[in-house]
């Protein structure tokens with residue numbers, strides 16, 4: 196039986212060796228465990244990354260029937276300094292994320308694999324910088340091509356305000372993991388995003404800046420519809436992105452504003 200997607204950890208080395216590398220796309224989720232307010236689970240970013248990755252994999256199976264998707268186990272690490280003073284956040288150094296990703300890509304490249312997609316819904320600038328650096332370094336070695344589509348989606352949405360565990364992420368958990376949502380989210384008062392869009396945010400934690408409950412935005416505004424829309428929009432965007440990237444077409448960069456911020460991270 197032709198399993199698609201394949202789970203890397205379930206295969207033996209001979210089966211992996213026999214895969215047609217030009218027609219195999221590997222997916223890897225790297226997102227941290229991180230506090231998401233008093234109402235959402237610390238795995239929120241991992242869950243969202245996983246759901247979008249799975250949807251995109253399904254779409255690829257339809258649109259590119261020759262392609263096999265190969266899924267690596269999730270790596271639950273990331274740079275999460277702005278929330279590192281809350282219980283539940285496990286933050287690692289930028290160079291750790293960069294090295295882990297680069298080393299994995301090098302190892303896969305040596306085995307002949309050509310395409311690796313990195314998935315993260317953790318939009319911390321230092322985390323994205325680490326991923327970007329790993330991708331650039333891997334590209335120079337030229338063995339394996341990598342991309343990271345979700346940040347492109349996230350930062351090209353209409354609403355670009357800084358939020359964390361706000362209405363969008365709360366909507367996702369409400370829609371797809373309601374048993375993990377603390378029902379008191381209805382009573383959480385809004386925390387205004389614009390107060391956090393200052394240069395200080397690069398150096399201080401969100402708790403120090405006033406988000407003492409660990410969220411920014413308005414969780415009480417969450418709806419199942421918004422949760423559905425997030426997954427549908429992100430999956431549509433990322434499917435197109437991955438298809439273009441796989442076929443060697445040009446793909447969108449991060450917006451200039453975000454690229455400038457990343458330079459200083």
Ligand SMILES: [Zn+2]
Pocket residue numbers: 231239240316317359360364
């Ligand atoms: Zn999040």
